[in-house]
Amino acid sequence: MGPLLLLLLFSLLCSCTSTLHHDASVLAAVRKSFHSTSPELNTWNTSNLASACTWFGVRCERGRVVAIDLSNLNISGSMSLEISGLESLVNLFLAGNELEGEIKLSNLPSLRYLNISINQFSGGLDWDYSSLPNLEVFDAYDNNFTAPLPPGVANLRRIKYLDLGGNFFYGSIPPSYGSLVELEYLSLNGNDLRGRIPGELGNLTSLKQLYLGFYNVFEGGIPTELGKLINLVHLELSSCSLDGEIPHQLGNLISLDTLFVHTNLLSGPIPASLGNLTGLVQLDLSNNALTGEIPHELASLGGLSLLNLFMNRLHGSIPEFVAELPNLDTLQLFMNNFTGTIPESLGSNGRIRVLDLSSNKLTGTIPDKLCPSNQLKVLILLKNFLFGTIPVSLGKCSSLTRVRLGENYLNGTIPSGFLYLPQLNLLEFQNNYLSGPISENSNSSHGAAQLAQLNLSNNLLSGPIPHSISNLSSLQALQLNNNRFSGLIPGSIGELRQLVKLDLSQNALSGQIPPEIGSCTQLTYLDLSQNNLSGPIPSEITRIGILNYLNLSRNHLNGAIPRSIGVMRSLTVVDFSFNDLFGRLPDAGQLAYFNASSFAGNPRLCGPVLNNPCNYTAGPVQSRRVPGDFKLVFALGLLLCSLVFAAAAIVRARSNRRAADGDTWRLTAFGRADFGVSDVLECMKDANVIGRGGAGVVYLGHTRTGEQIAVKRLMGLGSSGHDHGFRAEIRTLGSIRHRNIVRLIAFCSNRDTNVLVYEHMSNGSLGEVLHGKGGEFLGWDRRYRIAVEAARGLCYLHHDCSPMIVHRDVKSNNILLGANFEAHVADFGLAKFLQDGGASECMSAVAGSYGYIAPAILVVTQVIIPLCISKVRMEVVGWEECRVFIEIIYIFNLSFP
Numbered sequence: 001m002g003p004l005l006l007l008l009l010f011s012l013l014c015s016c017t018s019t020l021h022h023d024a025s026v027l028a029a030v031r032k033s034f035h036s037t038s039p040e041l042n043t044w045n046t047s048n049l050a051s052a053c054t055w056f057g058v059r060c061e062r063g064r065v066v067a068i069d070l071s072n073l074n075i076s077g078s079m080s081l082e083i084s085g086l087e088s089l090v091n092l093f094l095a096g097n098e099l100e101g102e103i104k105l106s107n108l109p110s111l112r113y114l115n116i117s118i119n120q121f122s123g124g125l126d127w128d129y130s131s132l133p134n135l136e137v138f139d140a141y142d143n144n145f146t147a148p149l150p151p152g153v154a155n156l157r158r159i160k161y162l163d164l165g166g167n168f169f170y171g172s173i174p175p176s177y178g179s180l181v182e183l184e185y186l187s188l189n190g191n192d193l194r195g196r197i198p199g200e201l202g203n204l205t206s207l208k209q210l211y212l213g214f215y216n217v218f219e220g221g222i223p224t225e226l227g228k229l230i231n232l233v234h235l236e237l238s239s240c241s242l243d244g245e246i247p248h249q250l251g252n253l254i255s256l257d258t259l260f261v262h263t264n265l266l267s268g269p270i271p272a273s274l275g276n277l278t279g280l281v282q283l284d285l286s287n288n289a290l291t292g293e294i295p296h297e298l299a300s301l302g303g304l305s306l307l308n309l310f311m312n313r314l315h316g317s318i319p320e321f322v323a324e325l326p327n328l329d330t331l332q333l334f335m336n337n338f339t340g341t342i343p344e345s346l347g348s349n350g351r352i353r354v355l356d357l358s359s360n361k362l363t364g365t366i367p368d369k370l371c372p373s374n375q376l377k378v379l380i381l382l383k384n385f386l387f388g389t390i391p392v393s394l395g396k397c398s399s400l401t402r403v404r405l406g407e408n409y410l411n412g413t414i415p416s417g418f419l420y421l422p423q424l425n426l427l428e429f430q431n432n433y434l435s436g437p438i439s440e441n442s443n444s445s446h447g448a449a450q451l452a453q454l455n456l457s458n459n460l461l462s463g464p465i466p467h468s469i470s471n472l473s474s475l476q477a478l479q480l481n482n483n484r485f486s487g488l489i490p491g492s493i494g495e496l497r498q499l500v501k502l503d504l505s506q507n508a509l510s511g512q513i514p515p516e517i518g519s520c521t522q523l524t525y526l527d528l529s530q531n532n533l534s535g536p537i538p539s540e541i542t543r544i545g546i547l548n549y550l551n552l553s554r555n556h557l558n559g560a561i562p563r564s565i566g567v568m569r570s571l572t573v574v575d576f577s578f579n580d581l582f583g584r585l586p587d588a589g590q591l592a593y594f595n596a597s598s599f600a601g602n603p604r605l606c607g608p609v610l611n612n613p614c615n616y617t618a619g620p621v622q623s624r625r626v627p628g629d630f631k632l633v634f635a636l637g638l639l640l641c642s643l644v645f646a647a648a649a650i651v652r653a654r655s656n657r658r659a660a661d662g663d664t665w666r667l668t669a670f671g672r673a674d675f676g677v678s679d680v681l682e683c684m685k686d687a688n689v690i691g692r693g694g695a696g697v698v699y700l701g702h703t704r705t706g707e708q709i710a711v712k713r714l715m716g717l718g719s720s721g722h723d724h725g726f727r728a729e730i731r732t733l734g735s736i737r738h739r740n741i742v743r744l745i746a747f748c749s750n751r752d753t754n755v756l757v758y759e760h761m762s763n764g765s766l767g768e769v770l771h772g773k774g775g776e777f778l779g780w781d782r783r784y785r786i787a788v789e790a791a792r793g794l795c796y797l798h799h800d801c802s803p804m805i806v807h808r809d810v811k812s813n814n815i816l817l818g819a820n821f822e823a824h825v826a827d828f829g830l831a832k833f834l835q836d837g838g839a840s841e842c843m844s845a846v847a848g849s850y851g852y853i854a855p856a857i858l859v860v861t862q863v864i865i866p867l868c869i870s871k872v873r874m875e876v877v878g879w880e881e882c883r884v885f886i887e888i889i890y891i892f893n894l895s896f897p
Contacts, residue, residue, distance in 0.1 A: 023065040024049035026085040027058065035077035035705055036674060041070075064088035071115070072096035074737075079103045079121075094119065095139070106131045117141040117163065120739070122820065125150040125164070134158055141187065142166035142739065144820060149188070154179055163187040165211060168785075168820075173212075175200040187211035189236060192781070193218070199225035206231060213238035213260070215788060221245070222261070227252040238284070239263040246285070251276040262286040262308065270309075272297040284308040286332065294319055306330040310356065318343055318357070327351060334358040334380065342367055342386075347376065356380040358404065366390065366405075371397035380404040382428065390415055390434075398422055406430040406455065414438060414456075420449050420468065428455045430479070437463030441471060455479040457503065462486065465504075470495040481527065482506040489528075494519035501525040505551065508532060513552075518543040527551040529575065537581075539564050546570050553577040553601075560584075561605075566591040577601045584614045669746045670734030675703045680748050680757060683711045691765075700760065708760035709745065713753065730756075732805070740793035742816055742826040758826070762819050766790075767812035769821075782821055789823035790815050797825070 028046040031037075040056040053060035059067035065086050071093045078101040079094070090110050095117045102123035103116060111132055117139045124147030125140065135156050145167040153162065154176035162180070165187040173193060177186070178200025184207060193216040201210070202225025210232060212218070218240050226235070227249025235256060243265040250259070251273025257280060266288040274283070275297025283301070286308040293316035294309070304325050310332045317340030318333065329351045341364030342357065350373040358380045365388035370376055377399055386408040394400070395415025403418075406428040413436035419427060420441040438461065441449075451472045462484040469478070470492035477500060485507040493502075494516025502523060509531040517526075518540025526544070529551045536559035537552065547568060553575040560583030561576060567589045574594055578601030585591055585599065585607030596610050606614040665677045683701030690710070691698035699711040734744045746757040763769065766786060797805040814827045 020052065020060070020063045020065075021049055023060075023086055023088075024052035026080075026082050027052055027055065027065065027068075029080045029082040033078050033080040034075050035707070037075050037077075038073040040073055041075070059091075061088075066110070067091040067093075069093040070097065075099060084108060092116075100144075108132055109134065111135055113137045115139040116143070119143050122146060124148070125153075127152060129153060129155045132156065137161040139163045140167070144822065145169060146820065149174055149177075149193070151176060153177065156180065157182070159183055160206075161185040164191070166190040168192055170194070172196070173198055173201075177201065178203040180204060182206055185209045189214045189216065191216055192785070196220040197223050197226075199223040202226055202228040204229060208232060208255075209234040211236040213240045215785070216240040218242055221266075222247055222250070224249045226250065229253060231255055234258040235260070237261045237264070242266060244268075246271050246274075246290075248273040250274065253277060255279065257281045257303075260284045262288070264288050266290060268292075270295055270298075270314075274298060275300045277301065278303070280304055281327075282306040285312070287311040289313055291315075293317075294322065296321065298322075299324075301325065303327055305351075308332045310334045310336065312336055314338065317341075318362075320345070322346075323348070325349070329353040329375070332356040334360065336360055338362060340364075342381075345369065347371060350375060352376055354378040357384070359383045361385060363387070366394075366410075368393055370394065371399065374399040376400060377423075378402045382406045382408065384408055386410060388412070390418075390429075394418065395421075400424050401450075402426040404428040406432065408432055410434060412436075414461075417442065419451065419454065419472070421451075422449060424449065424451050425474075426453045427451060428453070429459065430455045430457045432459055435460040435462065437461070438466050438469075440466045441468035450474050452498075453477040456483065458482045460484060464488070465490055465493075465509075467492050469493070472496065473498065475499055476522075477501040479503045480507065485509060487511075489514055489517075489533075491516040493517060496520055497522065499523055503527045504531070505529040506531075510534070512536075513538050513541075513557075515540040517541065520544060521546075523547055524570075525549040529553040529555070531555055533557060535559070537562055537565070537576075541565060542568055544568075549573045551575040552579070555579055557581060561591070574598050581605055585609050665748055665750045667746055667748045668730075668734070670744055674705050674707075675709075675746075675757075677748055679703065680711055680746070680755060683709070684713060684755070701757075708762070710758040710760045712756045712758065714756065736797075736805075738793060738796045740789045740823055740825060741796065742824040761816035761824055761826075763817035763821055765813045765826075766815040766817060766823070769817060770812060786815070786817070786821065786823040790825055793823070793825035 027044065028049065031041065031044045031046055034041070043054070043056045045051060052058060052065065057069045058065060066088050067090055069091065072095065075097040077099060079099055081104060084106050086108065088110050089108055091113045092111065093113070093115045095115045097119050100120040100122065103121050104127060105114070106128045108131065112134050114135060114137065118141065121143040122145060125145060126147065127150065129152040136158050138156070138159060139161065141163045143166070147169065148171035149164065149169050151174045153159070154174065159180055160182055162183060162185065167190070169191040170193065172195030173188060175198040178198060181204065183204050186204070186207060186209070189211040195218065197212060197218050197220070202223065205228065207229050208231055210229070213236050221242055221244030222237060224247045227247060230252065232253050233255055235253065235258065238260045239262070241264060242261065245268035246261065246266055248271040251271060254276060256277050259277070259280060259282070262284045263286070267290065269292035270285065270290060272295040275295065278300055280301050281303050283304060283306065287310070290312040292314065294314065296319060299321035302325065305327045307322070307328065307330070311334070313336065315337040318338055320343050322328070322331065323343035323346035326349050328349060330353060332354065334356045335358070338357070338360040340362065342362055344367050346352070346367050347370035352370065353375050354377060355370065356378065362384040364386065366381065366386060368391045370379065370391070371393060374397060376397055378401060379394070380402065382404045387410065389412030390405065390410060392415045395418040398421055400421055401423050402425060404426065407430070410429070410432040411434065414429065414434060416439040419438065434456070449472050452474050453476060454472070455477070457479045460483065464487035465480065465485055467490050470490065473496070475496050476498050478496070479501065481503040482505070485504070486509065488511040489504065489509055491514040493514065497520065499520045500522050502520065502525065505527045506529070510533065512535035513528065513533055515538040518538065521544055523544045524546055526547060526549065530553070533555040534557065537557055539562040541547070542562065542564040547570055550571060550573070554577070557579040558581065561581055563586055566586040569590055571590050574591070575598050577597065577599060581602040582604030585605060587608060592609060594609065599605050599610055606612045665681070667677045667680070680701065683699045685699070688699040688701065689697060690700045696712050696714040699713070701709045701711045703709060730747050734747065737743065742761065743759045744756060745759060748755040748757065794810065814825065816824045816826045818824060
């Protein structure tokens with residue numbers, strides 16, 4: 001008996017050793033298929049297969065590999081087909097890497113959890129799913145799969161979680177998916193699906209979350225069969241071209257807490273049956289063509305926190321019950337036809353955070369209780385018929401970030417302290433009947449205000465411009481035009497170093513233009529016209545190197561136009577008309593390109609532009625300088641030349657001593673890099689040039705493994721003792737990972753040169769494709785997707801990066817196309833360093849093409865329409881499709897108030 005037992009144990013031991021060796025061999029093959037890996041995979045010692053169970057991310061049971069977790073390790077390469085040899089594998093987690101190529105799994109009978117999301121896998125998923133009988137979780141979100149949805153998924157009888165969203169799947173949804181009766185989570189959003197939503201999905205009675213929206217284009221409306229999903233908690237059908245009416249059967253989804261069907265073509269009334277959804281927390285029916293009134297049955301939705309009905313055709317008054325919803329924190333009803341007054345009790349629940357009722361036909365006054373507990377952040381009531389005064393309580397609402405009350409009939413004064421609220425970023429009161437002075441900031445406890453845009457234009461405001469405005473150090477746009485302001489322009493306005501637009505026109509301002517205005521070096525727009533300003537034009541204006549628009553007309557300015565203004569190449573519009581200016585206009589320079597109307601009403605101005613020749617009366621001939629004066633000047637000149645030569649010799653000697661150090665190259669890699677400085681320098685040959693531009697020269701290179709890279713040698717960043725934050729910016733950019741952003745792989749530099757190493761985009765730039773021979777092959781569907789993908793990349797930079805990264809130079813040549821024509825945003829965050837060696841530290845250095853200021857540098861509230869008519873969108877789609885992009889960009893803007 002004893003020998004028999006020993007023989008059995010020995011047999012089992014040999015079997016375990018054999019199976020472990022087999023599994024370890026599979027892992028070794030998997031490891032070999034990876035190109036670049038993280039340090040954690042250094043433990044995968046393929047020369048010692050017996051240690052496989054101790055390798056990072058590997059878990060074994062009974063001598064078999066049962067789990068592999070390599071999530072978020074920045075691994076690139078592909079997935080070996082031999083992975084299907086792990087017969088006992090239960091968990092396979094590969095999410096958050098850069099794996100590419102096709103992936104194929106089969107013969108894994110124990111596999112239950114599979115997560116390959118957030119990679120770059122391509123091809124299709126038409127596997128033998130019958131060989132994966134126990135699969136419960138399948139997450140393939142955010143890859144590059146381009147194929148019809150795999151019909152074999154219907155064979156996964158135990159599947160509970162299925163996410164195929166964020167890919168490029170096309171075709172229709174297989175009706176057989178309705179047989180997955182144990183499914184609790186289904187996401188197919190963000191693909192290129194067409195056809196009808198199959199009514200068979202109504203058989204998924206275990207379903208709790210359903211996501212079918214965004215970039216899919218469905219026909220036939222919302223199936224009534226979805227009303228059978230009684231366990232559904234979250235329903236997302238947004239942005240997928242659904243038409244018809246909202247079926248009343250959705251009122252049967254009594255477990256629902258989120259219903260999103262915004263940005264479709266839905267029409268008809270809001271179903272009263274939605275009042276049955278008493279557990280509803282978020283309801284978004286915005287951006288459709290819904291009609292009728294808000295049904296009173298919605299009063300039963302006591303748990304509602306978000307109600308978005310904007311951009312529809314709703315009418316009637318805003319029901320009182322809306323103001324009485326106890327948990328409501330977001331109410332957006334703008335761009336409808338609502339009439340009547342704003343409910344007086346709105347805001348009394350103390351929870352309202354976002355309120356937008358703009359572009360309706362509301363009358364009456366602004367309620368006094370909108371901000372009882374300092375929760376209100378966004379208040380937008382513009383374009384209505386509101387009258388009366390602005391409630392004093394709003395001037396004390398320290399939580400406000402955006403306030404837009406323009407284009408109403410408001411009167412009275414601006415509440416004291418409103419402009420200086422600590423978190424306020426945007427304030428618009430334009431086109432009202434506000435009067436009285438702007439108060440100084442009497443409450444220093446608020447600290448540094450964040451106000452970036454202030455528009456008080458077209459009112460009846462009077463008095464001096466308060467000096468406290470100079471404390472608004474973040475101010476980018478100041479519009480006080482068409483009021484009754486008087487007194488001097490305060491010199492302290494020069495402290496507004498971030499100011500981009502300054503409009504003080506059509507007031508009663510007097511005195512001289514303060515020379516301190518030249519310190520506002522970020523200005524692109526300056527309008528001081530139609531005032532009572534006098535004195536000369538300060539030459540300090542020429543320090544504003546990017547000024548595009550300059551209007552000083554209809555004042556009492558005198559003296560000559562400074563010659564230095566004539567060499568400001570940035571000027572595209574000037575107006576000096578109707579002043580008392582005199583002297584000769586320059587024959588050359590920028591001023592020579594403007595017509596006579598820019599200088600009209602100045603009879604003592606002369607020059608070719610005005611067809612008014614300058615006739616100077618000769619004065620008495622001056623006697624020659626005495627010889628003593630000449631000798632003194634000559635001696636001083638010799639002394640000055642000697643000093644210059646001595647200084648040059650010292651500088652050259654120091655440069656020679658630093659030359660050796662300056663030639664030393666340093667490489668900073670943002671991840672595992674299989675190349676060195678020598679490889680990068682080897683790429684920088686004229687034969688490898690693939691692009692030239694104002695930002696630098698781009699070379700095509702190859703790593704030691706044959707992978708293509710793009711090497712960009714930056715221009716305009718020469719030697720300097722101070723990098724103006726360039727290296728810190730590069731470190732930030734190197735950490736960014738997004739599927740629609742070109743990845744910065746490494747950074748090389750010495751004292752004189754900066755080189756960036758990017759992943760190579762094989763199809764070049766969008767501009768080259770659109771305007772080259774391949775433009776005609778770029779159909780509407782592909783153009784639409786490219787625009788959406790570029791918007792995704794910009795949205796990530798603007799809203800998901802901390803701190804926010806503003807591109808500053810969005811144009812078609814800075815959108816690169818990968819192997820499958822997927823869009824990648826390039827050259828982001830660097831524009832401010834590519835002018836004057838970084839001397840311009842802010843958004844002043846507009847690095848875009850001449851005559852085109854990138855919309856990404858515009859302020860948030862000006863982003864919707866400029867993006868639609870921007871150069872990129874117009875190149876991609878033309879005017880007819882502009883409406884679609886208005887909707888897309890508008891929703892992005894609303895998502896980040």
